[in-house]
Amino acid sequence: MSLVFAGIMSHGPGMRARAERADPVIRDPFFATLDRLRDRLEDARPDAIMVVAAEHFANFFMNNMPAYCIGMAEDYEGPIEDPEWLRIPRRTVPGNADLSRRIVGKVMERVDVAYAEEWKFDHGIMVPLSFLTPGFDLPVIPANINCQGPPLTPLTRAYEFGRAVRAACDAVPERIALIGTGGISHWPATPNSGKINVDWDREFLRRWTRNDRAALTSYTDEETLRDAGQGGFEIRTLVAVAGACENSTGDLWFCEPIPIFATSGFAAVMNLDEETAAKAA
Amino acid sequence: MSLYALQKLLYELNRDPRVQQEFVADREAVLSRFRLGDEEADAIRDDDIGLLYILGVNGQILMHFAAWRGLSWDAYIQAMKDGLAKHGQVRGGIYAAVDGGEGGAV
Numbered sequence: 001m002s003l004v005f006a007g008i009m010s011h012g013p014g015m016r017a018r019a020e021r022a023d024p025v026i027r028d029p030f031f032a033t034l035d036r037l038r039d040r041l042e043d044a045r046p047d048a049i050m051v052v053a054a055e056h057f058a059n060f061f062m063n064n065m066p067a068y069c070i071g072m073a074e075d076y077e078g079p080i081e082d083p084e085w086l087r088i089p090r091r092t093v094p095g096n097a098d099l100s101r102r103i104v105g106k107v108m109e110r111v112d113v114a115y116a117e118e119w120k121f122d123h124g125i126m127v128p129l130s131f132l133t134p135g136f137d138l139p140v141i142p143a144n145i146n147c148q149g150p151p152l153t154p155l156t157r158a159y160e161f162g163r164a165v166r167a168a169c170d171a172v173p174e175r176i177a178l179i180g181t182g183g184i185s186h187w188p189a190t191p192n193s194g195k196i197n198v199d200w201d202r203e204f205l206r207r208w209t210r211n212d213r214a215a216l217t218s219y220t221d222e223e224t225l226r227d228a229g230q231g232g233f234e235i236r237t238l239v240a241v242a243g244a245c246e247n248s249t250g251d252l253w254f255c256e257p258i259p260i261f262a263t264s265g266f267a268a269v270m271n272l273d274e275e276t277a278a279k280a281a
Numbered sequence: 282m283s284l285y286a287l288q289k290l291l292y293e294l295n296r297d298p299r300v301q302q303e304f305v306a307d308r309e310a311v312l313s314r315f316r317l318g319d320e321e322a323d324a325i326r327d328d329d330i331g332l333l334y335i336l337g338v339n340g341q342i343l344m345h346f347a348a349w350r351g352l353s354w355d356a357y358i359q360a361m362k363d364g365l366a367k368h369g370q371v372r373g374g375i376y377a378a379v380d381g382g383e384g385g386a387v
Binding site for chain 1: 343
């Protein structure tokens with residue numbers, strides 16, 4: 001089949017761990033938007049959800065850091081963090097090793113992706129799943145882009161990774177949903193936590209919804225660090241989703257700063273049916 | 282600086298309950314496996330979150346160690362601010378590159 005859903009959303013641990021401290025005037029419509037995102041996902045009737053995440057030293061460290069990695073396990077455990085801290089109970093999340101293997105094989109034709117048969121999910125995957133598949137029952141294909149330990153993969157390569165993921169999805173019979181999750185501007189887990197450059201966020205999301213490849217991949221890491229903090233490096237996950245949908249444009253559903261969540265709360269989708277319509281015409 | 286080893290210790294501690302048990306029972310045994318400088322080892326011995334931040338530990342590693350050592354979110358943020366006030370700018374790691382070595386200080 002192919003890709004049946006593609007979206008992006010934020011994943012800050014505060015969305016669960018400190019939810020009651022967010023201003024309800026912003027938080028409630030944000031969470032309602034995520035409910036809408038879940039409805040869109042369910043309407044697409046996916047067989048599996050691929051989560052492109054930017055994990056935070058849960059599985060990958062500087063002893064052997066893959067630029068790109070895709071999970072290939074029967075199941076996964078998460079969260080790796082203290083469940084009381086994150087307020088998401090620890091559980092086993094189903095994978096699909098056979099589907100993963102076929103996807104990894106296709107992606108490898110274009111990108112030298114690593115694979116992992118062990119993977120503990122951190123908040124970067126567990127928080128989005130807790131909103132999108134709250135029963136944790138849809139098989140997950142985790143993908144990771146190193147956004148934490150420089151040197152980091154160039155943004156142009158992240159877009160190419162997305163294109164390779166799309167080619168892989170097109171090559172399997174299953175219906176695949178794709179969610180990219182990372183912060184936009186943020187300075188997470190530092191004294192600057194809560195600082196948000198909302199103008200930068202909105203400009204980035206404008207580029208994303210237009211799927212303007214040149215503009216999306218034009219940020220240098222120095223610029224991102226200066227304007228969007230070290231957390232801004234996580235835009236690689238969002239750029240990859242744009243790459244997977246290179247012939248589509250998207251819609252921004254929500255973007256408002258929520259300091260206690262450390263980022264703007266945001267959600268956006270790509271309109272995959274545009275592409276289908278264009279092919280038919 | 283042996284920031285790599287310092288972060289590796291915390292990474293293993295964060296993800297492995299067996300290392301956590303060992304750390305609680307015999308912190309020196311865990312410390313002995315990593316080639317740390319004296320200041321780094323003391324920061325681990327003392328749960329000195331502020332100093333670990335100044336030494337360059339990534340917050341994505343440090344915040345989980347702090348939570349495990351019993352610090353609330355606000356206490357964790359305050360510990361880093363106190364570290365900046367006491368020791369000055371961040372000396373290594375990614376935050377030394379941010380804001381010209383000011384460690385992302387507010």
